[in-house]
Amino acid sequence: MPIFMDRHEIPKEISAEHVAQMHKEDMKIEHLYNCKGMTYWCDEKRHTAFCLIEAPNKEAIQKMHNHAHGDFPHSIIEVDDAIVESFLGRIADPKVSKDTELNIIKDPAFRIIMVISIKKTSFENTMSHQLISDTIAYTNSIIISLEKFRGRIVKQKSDYFLCSFKDISNAVLCALEIQKGVNKTKKQSSSLTLNIGLSAGAPVTEKDSIFEDTIRMAERLCDNVKGQIAMTSEVKDLFESENLKLSIDDKIVKVLNTNSEKFLNMLMDYTENEWYNPTLSAEGLSKHLGYSKSQLYRKMIANTGTSPNTFIKEYRLGKALNLLNKQADNISEVAFKTGFNSPAYFSKCFQETYGILPSKYIQQYI
Template sequence: AKDNPTLNRDLQPIKNNADRLMNLVTELLDFRKAESGKMALHVSPGDIVKFSKEIFMAFQNMAISKQIDFSFQSEKSQLELYFDKVQMEKVLFNLLSNAFKFTPNGGKISLEITLKNDIATIKVCDNGKGIPLENQNNLFNNFYQANANIPIGTGLGLSFSKSIVELHQGKIAFQSSPASADQNGYTCFSVNLKIGKEHFNASDFIADYVYCDDVINYNSPKAVEPQIFEIAPADPEKKRYSILLVEDNEDVRTFIKNALTADYNIQERENGMDGLESAIELIPDLIISDVMMPVMDGLELCRRVKTDERTSHIPVILLTARSAYVHQINGFENGADAYLMKPFNLKMLELNIKNTLKARETIKHKFAQVITLEPTNLVINKTEEGFLTKIMQIIETHISDPEFDVPTLSAEIGMSQPVLYKKIRALTDLSVNDFIKSLRIKRAAQLLKQNTGNIAEVAYAVGFNDRKYFSLEFKKHFGKTPSEFIQTEKIV
């Protein structure tokens, strides 16, 4: 499907729903383990503030689209707890998902972390519908849904969350008042977790745990084993692609750079803001970014890149400590092209890079194969589609003007010539001049097929003053002269 952007776009909802179904099945299996007392914890030390913040950030695009006032607060910038990261991720994801599900557009949702008497409390509060009073006593029961009119889900989320929290020797509770005709509702879930590790069994701990941002992990055979991917065949005239690497951890950044520098031109930046500025200036072929960074995080960098006409075509691979499922809510348009969970196997990163770049090259090659140029055949991003539609409309307006050139197009599109050149080159593998010329030739082919005039008239109609030059360029593009093209169309 990556070879066909339109098909890719059509298949994406199917994939998302299949992933959602898979997660529901996994949730059922996990719940059964917890219910039968067979769920084992895999506890390790971690910064609960950083952990919670990354899950919080995964919902920011949804908050923007629903115009929700979405806030994160913590009394401490860092707070070490012992917890099972995989299971606790499910708890926070479930609480935030419910908050967004039941909070209307323009509402408020907050995540707050406090510490008192050696108890860390995570609160997820919203001013949505609230929970009806008659449903509150059953809220943590298996398969119970407070709002049966919403078909998505199993009714296990809160019950399973309660099981996970209790396995951590913690507590989960809530306060809620339903909305009325003249007042918003209010719901606030709180998760209480103990400081320290004495409350866990020795078997609960991960042996030889190494912090996921420690570079030693990336050389370890314990790193995630790679899946099998199709690798693009080697190109005898191999292009040296440019990669913008945005990572605040110097050790990890240096490790990745050293691993890739033999095959790619690597530019390094330490935070998302510097990364964004460099992306606009350099227009790299690919961006690899960490999620958790100072100044601007990786998710915001990705959203800005994907919604800016100058950079929307650039593929983004995000490195995250959370599972890819958490980030799926960012959607297809503004989300990354791939998510790699840290610590990742280096082979996995290399395969993701190769396949992502291969998919882009396929889109470029499709450009030369179509006579009727439709933006939707070339792009899988709405920002790119809007950019190409706009630029084609400008060229179409001036298509009969032989003086129409790159400076004119640059001025009308509102983009500098260097950035426009890199953008068009990245999308079509053509210079801006050749792009304009190719649209003139494609338009000429349409006019010849429609029999709207002789060859000289068609040439003038698309901005060629010289018929011989027009015929030469036409043959370069289609492999036949205009006369031969007309004859072929008549036979067909």
């Protein structure tokens, strides 16, 4: 049977003990609805609870909860148990809570999500073996820091890490150590850059996937904010409230306030839907986002470090690089698929950005 996770908004006066009692009531009648409660998480501070349940469908879970205690879940999503364990560390009750009369679990499902990206910024005068060597050095440094600060690797590629942290201090200190470690291993001739995005949130919102909003924000910070570490204002506030004698150094870390986060999401929502359209321009961005050209330029420089036109071009080139790596299309096809008006202009932009023509890139790196 499929596995689901649901979200309950609990009143301030409801304690973890009350939630445990509700879970107990579920267990008494779950068989009537062909459900099986696997475990739950309770966050008294944020007034939320999350249940992990094996069930035939969402409706069965709703009926079970309604019968047991009348508390209707606000959201229910289907999940993969391995992914849940990767993010949250367990898919069963903690050992300390087992075999007790009332299974009280004071364990919040709130997590800090870290996305790490290793990007190739240039291929000029750089042999493949050097890029591989540099990437391995970066990766080893990252893994050592993640292990030290108890970060859980949810997903890993050669140039990408998706990680989960239960502790806010560990997440931020890990990001700082990764940055420091990479700077030590970085060579003067290196054509790699490392970026880190940090966001925080709950596993179930109104979206369809676990931690979807939080992952998306961390990825957008990682991909679009210049500087090695970028984080939401919530992550900064949580860290500083937990570490009263420490503060985030804005010379090292870029922190987006709420308005900047909203702007970045609006920008990316539109760009992700229109990047392949050759008519996409700074003027179109300005009109859609509701800013004058000068306002948009200032916003873009402040939040992404690039002008609107450069942002669009770099986004398209990133997509083009992915397509070239797949070897499914020739250079002309890639150019038109990524919104460039001509293969010649695409090749010119590609060379200006990566230091090599796309034809030579294919010969040397694919």
